[in-house]
Amino acid sequence: MTRKTPTGSKTGPRPEGPGPLILVVDDFEDNRAMYVQFLTFEGFRVAEADNGKEALDKAMTLQPDLVVMDLSLPILDGWEATRRLKSDERTRHIPVVALTGHALGGHSERARDAGCDSYLTKPCLPEDLVVEIRRMLAPSSSKPKPRSGK
Amino acid sequence: MAQVTSLAARAHGSGRKFVRASADAKLALVEFLLGCEDIVECARRGAEWLAEHTDVEQVLCAAVNPDLTRLVGLVGYGVPAARVKKFSVRLDARDHPFLSLLADGDPKVFPGNGADPEERPATPLGNGPFLAVPLRGRVGKQQIPAGLLLVSPVTADVARETRWLAQVLSHRLVRPRYYGRLARDRSWLTTIINAVPDAILLTDADGRMILANNRAEALLAGREDDSEGRQRAVALNNMLFSSALGERTFRPEVTPERRELLLVDPAEGSDLPFELLTTVVDDSREGTGIVSVLRNVADLRRATEELEENYRRLRAAEVEVRAERDRLDLIIDSVVDPIVVTDPTGNIVMMNVPAERLFTAGPDATAEEAARVRANDANFTSFISNLFFGMADMRYRGGISMVDARTGARVPVEAVSGKIMSEHGEVSAIVTILHDQTEALEKERLYEALKLASQELEEKVRQATAELVRQNELLRRQAIELEQASAAKSLFLANMSHEFRTPLNAILGYTSILLKGVAGPLSSMQRDNLARVDSNGRHLLAIINDILDISRIEAGRMPLHASEFKLADLIREVMVEVEPLIARARLDLTTEIVADLPVLRTDRAKLKQIVLNLLTNALKFTPEGSVKVSASHRPTTAQVAIEVADSGIGIAEADQAKIFEDFQQADNSSTRTYGGAGLGLSICRRLATMLEGQITLESRLGRGSTFTVLIPARVKRR
Numbered sequence: 062m063t064r065k066t067p068t069g070s071k072t073g074p075r076p077e078g079p080g081p082l083i084l085v086v087d088d089f090e091d092n093r094a095m096y097v098q099f100l101t102f103e104g105f106r107v108a109e110a111d112n113g114k115e116a117l118d119k120a121m122t123l124q125p126d127l128v129v130m131d132l133s134l135p136i137l138d139g140w141e142a143t144r145r146l147k148s149d150e151r152t153r154h155i156p157v158v159a160l161t162g163h164a165l166g167g168h169s170e171r172a173r174d175a176g177c178d179s180y181l182t183k184p185c186l187p188e189d190l191v192v193e194i195r196r197m198l199a200p201s202s203s204k205p206k207p208r209s210g211k
Numbered sequence: 212m213a214q215v216t217s218l219a220a221r222a223h224g225s226g227r228k229f230v231r232a233s234a235d236a237k238l239a240l241v242e243f244l245l246g247c248e249d250i251v252e253c254a255r256r257g258a259e260w261l262a263e264h265t266d267v268e269q270v271l272c273a274a275v276n277p278d279l280t281r282l283v284g285l286v287g288y289g290v291p292a293a294r295v296k297k298f299s300v301r302l303d304a305r306d307h308p309f310l311s312l313l314a315d316g317d318p319k320v321f322p323g324n325g326a327d328p329e330e331r332p333a334t335p336l337g338n339g340p341f342l343a344v345p346l347r348g349r350v351g352k353q354q355i356p357a358g359l360l361l362v363s364p365v366t367a368d369v370a371r372e373t374r375w376l377a378q379v380l381s382h383r384l385v386r387p388r389y390y391g392r393l394a395r396d397r398s399w400l401t402t403i404i405n406a407v408p409d410a411i412l413l414t415d416a417d418g419r420m421i422l423a424n425n426r427a428e429a430l431l432a433g434r435e436d437d438s439e440g441r442q443r444a445v446a447l448n449n450m451l452f453s454s455a456l457g458e459r460t461f462r463p464e465v466t467p468e469r470r471e472l473l474l475v476d477p478a479e480g481s482d483l484p485f486e487l488l489t490t491v492v493d494d495s496r497e498g499t500g501i502v503s504v505l506r507n508v509a510d511l512r513r514a515t516e517e518l519e520e521n522y523r524r525l526r527a528a529e530v531e532v533r534a535e536r537d538r539l540d541l542i543i544d545s546v547v548d549p550i551v552v553t554d555p556t557g558n559i560v561m562m563n564v565p566a567e568r569l570f571t572a573g574p575d576a577t578a579e580e581a582a583r584v585r586a587n588d589a590n591f592t593s594f595i596s597n598l599f600f601g602m603a604d605m606r607y608r609g610g611i612s613m614v615d616a617r618t619g620a621r622v623p624v625e626a627v628s629g630k631i632m633s634e635h636g637e638v639s640a641i642v643t644i645l646h647d648q649t650e651a652l653e654k655e656r657l658y659e660a661l662k663l664a665s666q667e668l669e670e671k672v673r674q675a676t677a678e679l680v681r682q683n684e685l686l687r688r689q690a691i692e693l694e695q696a697s698a699a700k701s702l703f704l705a706n707m708s709h710e711f712r713t714p715l716n717a718i719l720g721y722t723s724i725l726l727k728g729v730a731g732p733l734s735s736m737q738r739d740n741l742a743r744v745d746s747n748g749r750h751l752l753a754i755i756n757d758i759l760d761i762s763r764i765e766a767g768r769m770p771l772h773a774s775e776f777k778l779a780d781l782i783r784e785v786m787v788e789v790e791p792l793i794a795r796a797r798l799d800l801t802t803e804i805v806a807d808l809p810v811l812r813t814d815r816a817k818l819k820q821i822v823l824n825l826l827t828n829a830l831k832f833t834p835e836g837s838v839k840v841s842a843s844h845r846p847t848t849a850q851v852a853i854e855v856a857d858s859g860i861g862i863a864e865a866d867q868a869k870i871f872e873d874f875q876q877a878d879n880s881s882t883r884t885y886g887g888a889g890l891g892l893s894i895c896r897r898l899a900t901m902l903e904g905q906i907t908l909e910s911r912l913g914r915g916s917t918f919t920v921l922i923p924a925r926v927k928r929r
Contacts, residue, residue: 138353186723
């Protein structure tokens with residue numbers, strides 16, 4: 062299924078200006094860098110973390126607008142990190158979009174149980190991630206959207 | 212005689228006084244004896260006379276008793292009466308000196324006491340020598356021993372007078388006995404002829420009655436005091452009898468003459484039929500006479516009738532007995548077991564046919580057969596004897612070893628013998644039933660064999676069961692190992708999937724970024740090349756997803772989530788999802804959903820995956836034409852059918868079965884043309900099976916294909 066995303070049709074690259082701050086948590090650097098590059102290109106401010114512990118620290122200190130959380134993480138996994146974010150007064154409001162390469166049943170349920178607001182399966186094209194982030198940040202719709210299609 | 216003389220001489224020599232018996236005295240004695248009827252009195256007078264006229268001191272007169280069995284003491288003189296009575300010599304006592312004396316007839320002097328007992332028998336006399344003179348009378352020409360005179364002491368005088376006395380006394384002793392016997396014979400004869408039920412009478416030539424028995428007298432002799440009727444009857448009888456005799460010819464004949472004579476019963480007045488038998492007898496003294504026997508044939512007739520009746524009854528009884536016996540024979544012959552009836556002495560009196568096989572040898576029997584029969588007989592007799600020894604037991608049971616007389620085969624027999632008692636409580640017969648044990652023993656043997664076989668079988672079953680248990684255990688372990696291996700495989704695949712996805716995510720992501728020109732503008736060739744990377748990356752992703760689905764199904768890690776939903780809604784959703792594909796193609800896509808579809812209860816996601824896959828395939832393999840999705844209900848089987856029909860390239864018949872297999876497309880080269888890993892239908896088939904349904908295909912090459920999913924409206928599991 063191919064979806065042609067109209068490049069920059071809605072947001073467009075915004076090198077300057079205070080775009081929303083997105084914390085990308087992924088231990089695989091290539092993926093992390095790929096998402097960071099595209100999110101930056103799409104006008105977001107981006108912070109990175111490569112494990113759950115660091116994700117917690119940065120979420121606490123940076124207070125990002127949204128966290129993209131890979132679930133298989135070293136030191137502290139994504140589920141536990143999300144659970145802690147959602148149990149802390151200071152970070153509870155931050156939406157968490159789970160992103161995982163595990164397609165087996167049970168992962169999405171566990172992610173939701175841990176407090177993730179949305180759930181995406183890898184491979185996830187960067188433009189699809191942007192669509193989901195924008196949907197989550199839109200003031201009218203903050204509800205998590207179920208995963209759809211491949 | 213010489214002895215007597217010498218004794219007499221000695222007596223003379225002793226000088227003792229003796230009185231010579233005068234002729235007068237002798238005459239007086241003879242006169243007395245002739246007049247005296249009583250022989251005891253005669254003997255006494257004789258003894259007294261001897262004592263009076265001689266100097267005899269002791270006299271014993273013994274006489275032969277009327278039975279002619281003994282010589283007994285009759286009278287004694289100078290001897291105590293008790294001893295006289297006690298004297299008795301049996302006439303059959305051989306060698307007794309007195310008896311030989313009695314036979315010889317000669318007097319004899321016996322020596323005094325102290326002599327040999329054979330020479331001097333015991334007597335009531337004293338111890339001195341004594342003279343014994345036999346008393347012998349004459350009847351006709353026959354000398355008859357009548358008695359014995361014993362006198363003591365022995366003198367010539369005594370001897371002489373004693374011998375004289377013996378002569379006169381002998382006659383007196385013999386006479387009454389002889390005539391007495393005649394009287395007795397006559398009395399017996401009368402008794403006998405009176406005892407005969409027939410009337411018997413002897414008449415002389417003139418028809419006068421000489422002798423008649425009671426029965427004859429009753430018929431023919433009247434008495435003074437008889438009634439008139441009786442007298443008339445007797446007179447009539449006499450007349451009839453005389454007339455019957457009158458017809459008799461007086462010729463002595465050997466055989467008696469018979470005729471019928473009707474007389475009158477003087478007592479009853481009724482007619483009595485008689486048979487008259489007359490025999491002419493000649494007597495030298497009395498002249499010719501006729502012996503008549505009158506036999507009452509009324510009794511005879513009655514007797515004859517009774518006899519006939521009895522005979523008839525006997526015959527009837529015999530017939531009945533024979534019938535009974537025939538029945539009995541039939542019964543005992545029909546008994547398979549040999550039955551033998553023996554009399555109390557052990558002789559076989561009856562046996563049935565089966566018994567004959569054991570106890571009889573035919574007329575043409577061989578020596579061997581005869582020997583077998585004898586052996587059987589001997590065994591049987593010894594068996595029966597058990598019953599005789601155990602007198603109290605009514606029955607005896609035991610085994611006998613028998614041999615078939617014909618074949619010589621051993622016949623093991625169990626026999627039961629029973630006594631049959633007569634009404635007097637005596638054993639009248641012994642019935643023995645012999646039961647052939649061959650069959651029973653054979654059965655027992657077979658049963659044992661069967662039991663053994665059964666035991667062997669049981670053992671085999673036990674072993675087989677043990678083996679089965681062992682195999683089951685092995686299988687269970689293998690199943691566990693398989694399960695573990697399967698789980699490991701699934702885990703491996705899941706991990707592999709993750710490991711594939713992570714780099715693929717980067718490949719597809721960067722390709723997308725490049726294509727968007729994030730890294731700067733691209734030449735058309737660069738764009739084209741990147742498009743190919745993107746396309747192949749996506750293909751790889753599709754393959755990975757399919758493999759993951761199959762492995763999840765195979766590992767049982769794709770659970771069934773049943774829910775209720777409307778099929779129309781599901782089809783509508785699928786149509787929406789394929790919209791982008793339709794937009795690109797020049798296809799006519801229609802749906803036809805019947806109105807009465809039931810609400811389904813099954814795994815919605817899986818059904819949707821099937822329909823989506825089938826529809827995607829249809830669109831993919833239909834370059835031009837139409838695709839139609841229709842849903843219908845099959846109430847008889849409670850199933851729903853979803854048909855996806857296209858007018859596409861179709862599938863050759865030879866390939867139709869193949870396409871549901873893993874990694875198969877109708878033409879493997881088509882992968883390049885149509886994409887897909889060839890796993891879609893294989894997954895659909897598996898999913899349909901999970902939903903308890905199936906997918907069927909109708910297709911013709913070049914004319915299109917119709918895939919039909921048939922599933923129960925309500926899934927049974929969960």
